[in-house]
Amino acid sequence: MSFAHLAVLVLLGLTRPLMTARLKVVKQHYQVRTHTTAGAPTPEQIDLTSEGDKAMSEVVNHWTVFQVVAPLKDGKLTKDIVDKCVKASKEYGTDGPSVEVHPKQCFELEAQFKVHSNHGNFQKFYELLFQPEAPEGLDFVEFAKRWIALHKGDAIWTQEKTPAKYNWFKYLKHDIPEDARAFPIASSVDNPRYLKFATTTLNADSSREESKPAKTACKNAWGSFVCLAETDLPRSAGTYPDCLACGDLWCGTFRASKSIERATKSCGAAELNKNYPWHTLIPEP
Numbered sequence: 001m002s003f004a005h006l007a008v009l010v011l012l013g014l015t016r017p018l019m020t021a022r023l024k025v026v027k028q029h030y031q032v033r034t035h036t037t038a039g040a041p042t043p044e045q046i047d048l049t050s051e052g053d054k055a056m057s058e059v060v061n062h063w064t065v066f067q068v069v070a071p072l073k074d075g076k077l078t079k080d081i082v083d084k085c086v087k088a089s090k091e092y093g094t095d096g097p098s099v100e101v102h103p104k105q106c107f108e109l110e111a112q113f114k115v116h117s118n119h120g121n122f123q124k125f126y127e128l129l130f131q132p133e134a135p136e137g138l139d140f141v142e143f144a145k146r147w148i149a150l151h152k153g154d155a156i157w158t159q160e161k162t163p164a165k166y167n168w169f170k171y172l173k174h175d176i177p178e179d180a181r182a183f184p185i186a187s188s189v190d191n192p193r194y195l196k197f198a199t200t201t202l203n204a205d206s207s208r209e210e211s212k213p214a215k216t217a218c219k220n221a222w223g224s225f226v227c228l229a230e231t232d233l234p235r236s237a238g239t240y241p242d243c244l245a246c247g248d249l250w251c252g253t254f255r256a257s258k259s260i261e262r263a264t265k266s267c268g269a270a271e272l273n274k275n276y277p278w279h280t281l282i283p284e285p
Contacts, residue, residue: 226279
C-alpha cells in the first residue's frame with residue numbers, strides 16, 4: 001500500500017475492519033465541515049449495490065474523497081467536479097494549482113486508484129463512468145453501480161489495455177477451489193486464446209510482430225487475475241515468472257514444441273493448484 005493511499009484511508013477513517021465503523025468515522029469527520037455535503041452513504045444504500053465489503057470500502061473511499069475535493073451538487077457527484085479534480089491532480093506541485101478543488105486530495109485519490117486498479121487510467125475511468133451522461137450528477141447508489149460495472153465488464157481503462165474483469169478479482173468474494181488443476185486449460189493450437197484479445201484481424205498464422213499486442217494483452221490478463229491477485233489466502237509461494245509461464249499456456253503464445261516444453265516446465269514449478277488455485281476462475285475472453 002502506498003503512503004498516499006494510506007494517508008487518504010487514515011484521513012477518512014476507512015482503515016477499520018467493519019463497514020459500519022468506517023461509516024461512523026466518516027460521518028464524524030464531515031460534521032465539522034462548513035459546507036453541505038452528500039454525507040456518508042447509509043448501510044441501506046450500500047446494500048442496494050449487492051457487493052461485498054472489499055468492493056464497497058473502495059467505492060465509499062472514492063465517493064467520500066470527492067466530498068473532500070469539492071462540495072457535491074445537491075448530494076450528487078457531477079462530471080464537472082471530476083474534470084476539475086483530474087485537472088488539479090495534473091497541476092499538483094506546480095505554480096498554478098486549481099483553487100476550485102483540493103489538488104492534494106485529487107492527486108492522492110488518483111495515486112491510490114492506480115495502485116488498486118493495476119495502473120488504471122483515472123481520467124479514462126471517470127469519463128466512462130459518466131457514460132451515459134448524467135447532467136444532474138450521480139447519487140451514491142448510481143455512482144456505486146456504475147463504478148462496479150466498470151470493474152466487472154470488458155471496458156478497458158488500464159495502461160495495460162486489459163479488460164476490467166481481469167482486474168476485479170481482488171474485490172470479489174470467491175469460493176477458492178480446493179481441487180484446482182495443476183495447469184491451466186491449454187489454448188487450442190488452431191485457435192489460440194490470445195486471438196480473442198486482438199484489436200485487429202489475426203489468425204494463428206499471423207506474423208510474430210502482428211500478433212505481439214494480442215499476446216501481450218492476453219498475458220497481462222492472466223498476470224493480473226492470477227499472478228497479482230489479492231486474496232485472503234497466505235501469500236503465494238509461487239514465483240511471478242513461473243506463474244506468467246502458465247499464462248503462455250493459457251494464451252497459446254507459442255507454437256514451437258521446444259518453447260511449449262519450456263513454458264510447461266516453468267508452469268509446473270508455479271504449482272498453480274497450491275499457490276494460485278483461483279486460476280480456474282479466470283473468465284474466458
